[in-house]
Amino acid sequence: MRIGILGTGNVGGRLGTKLVSLGHEVKMGSRTAQNPKAAEWAKANGAKASAGTFADAAKFGDVVFNCTAGSVSLEALKLAGAGNLGGKVLVDVANPLDYSKGMPPTLTLCNTDSLGEQIQRAFPSAKVVKALNTMGNEVMVNPGLLTGEHDTFVCGNDQQAKAEVVEILRSFGWKSPIDLGDITGARGLEMVLPIWLRLLGTLKTRNFNFKVVK
Amino acid sequence: MRIGILGTGNVGGRLGTKLVSLGHEVKMGSRTAQNPKAAEWAKANGAKASAGTFADAAKFGDVVFNCTAGSVSLEALKLAGAGNLGGKVLVDVANPLDYSKGMPPTLTLCNTDSLGEQIQRAFPSAKVVKALNTMGNEVMVNPGLLTGEHDTFVCGNDQQAKAEVVEILRSFGWKSPIDLGDITGARGLEMVLPIWLRLLGTLKTRNFNFKVVK
Numbered sequence: 324m325r326i327g328i329l330g331t332g333n334v335g336g337r338l339g340t341k342l343v344s345l346g347h348e349v350k351m352g353s354r355t356a357q358n359p360k361a362a363e364w365a366k367a368n369g370a371k372a373s374a375g376t377f378a379d380a381a382k383f384g385d386v387v388f389n390c391t392a393g394s395v396s397l398e399a400l401k402l403a404g405a406g407n408l409g410g411k412v413l414v415d416v417a418n419p420l421d422y423s424k425g426m427p428p429t430l431t432l433c434n435t436d437s438l439g440e441q442i443q444r445a446f447p448s449a450k451v452v453k454a455l456n457t458m459g460n461e462v463m464v465n466p467g468l469l470t471g472e473h474d475t476f477v478c479g480n481d482q483q484a485k486a487e488v489v490e491i492l493r494s495f496g497w498k499s500p501i502d503l504g505d506i507t508g509a510r511g512l513e514m515v516l517p518i519w520l521r522l523l524g525t526l527k528t529r530n531f532n533f534k535v536v537k
Numbered sequence: 538m539r540i541g542i543l544g545t546g547n548v549g550g551r552l553g554t555k556l557v558s559l560g561h562e563v564k565m566g567s568r569t570a571q572n573p574k575a576a577e578w579a580k581a582n583g584a585k586a587s588a589g590t591f592a593d594a595a596k597f598g599d600v601v602f603n604c605t606a607g608s609v610s611l612e613a614l615k616l617a618g619a620g621n622l623g624g625k626v627l628v629d630v631a632n633p634l635d636y637s638k639g640m641p642p643t644l645t646l647c648n649t650d651s652l653g654e655q656i657q658r659a660f661p662s663a664k665v666v667k668a669l670n671t672m673g674n675e676v677m678v679n680p681g682l683l684t685g686e687h688d689t690f691v692c693g694n695d696q697q698a699k700a701e702v703v704e705i706l707r708s709f710g711w712k713s714p715i716d717l718g719d720i721t722g723a724r725g726l727e728m729v730l731p732i733w734l735r736l737l738g739t740l741k742t743r744n745f746n747f748k749v750v751k
Contacts, residue, residue, distance in 0.1 A: 503739060525715065
């Protein structure tokens with residue numbers, strides 16, 4: 324599959340590398356075509372990895388991952404271009420974290436709205452699926468890093484798009500992603516961040532995740 | 538131990554009954570001394586159970602549980618009386634859910650504040666510990682209801698108060714409550730509610746909880 328990754332941070336890099344290792348062709352997009360982090364990532368990941376602008380990556384991908392910082396995701400997606408995202412599965416991994424008021428970050432929006440919903444409203448012909456935002460990037464691509472079972476979630480308005488994302492998650496090692504319904508489920512998923520950040524401070528490791536126990 | 542329960546709903550009733558079964562004396566408080574639900578609960582739970590006003594219950598308890606609806610907790614606690622709460626462990630189990638805009642409920646506050654913090658600010662001499670708000674009342678008092686291990690959390694500004702609450706949680710069957718630090722941790726704990734409510738819809742049971750997997 325051809326996949327566009329928007330964002331050159333740890334999340335984009337880790338997901339891109341995992342997707343290349345699974346045989347996909349991946350283009351990492353950023354604000355400029357000459358972003359050094361994207362170029363370095365492409366060089367390190369071989370012939371199936373490439374770099375370009377947000378628009379290049381969005382155009383390239385059959386599936387596009389939003390791995391930009393949540394506070395600038397809408398702007399980055401505008402640069403990617405509605406035309407390049409239309410009809411495509413857009414996996415929103417971002418969290419709307421606001422670091423401007425110091426640590427710990429708060430959310431730029433929550434409760435009655437979410438970044439996932441904002442993106443879906445701004446790009447109505449994209450098939451937005453919120454996924455993977457409730458854990459560190461190390462765990463995202465390698466659930467086996469932790470001992471025992473734990474969970475990942477998807478939500479979005481398009482069933483087929485969610486099924487495609489679940490297939491990708493399964494290829495990462497996630498056995499049973501939990502479907503939380505339509506894109507308004509992104510509220511709950513993004514509002515997990517405050518307790519995740521608090522646990523990060525308590526557990527002194529990024530390698531943890533939640534399991535839903537019945 | 539003498540325990541005051543504020544609130545006559547499912548949470549207050551379930552916690553009160555469990556605490557009586559463990560040998561504590563429990564007074565359930567409500568707006569009026571003659572609340573029929575409180576009277577019925579007291580009658581059903583024998584000699585160690587009694588009912589009264591919010592103030593009666595707060596005065597009675599060495600430890601006081603706030604089990605009122607989050608939207609009216611501050612008002613209920615004012616009726617309980619700062620003098621009756623001063624110096625005591627006040628376990629805040631409430632969630633600031635706003636049902637006024639329909640289902641699912643949103644939170645009346647979150648992100649940069651929490652009900653736990655509001656209560657601590659309003660009653661500075663009470664030792665507020667947020668606990669047990671991230672699960673249904675059936676699981677609160679009976680963690681063995683679910684298969685395998687799962688987690689409960691505490692946060693608050695007073696270490697000794699948290700230790701006392703942890704002791705009570707252990708008596709319910711919780712093996713290792715996780716300490717999330719000071720009362721600002723209540724933000725994360727209360728912001729679990731949206732995903733909890735979403736999972737309630739997905740799983741079609743109240744009998745589930747989160748485990749932190751490392």
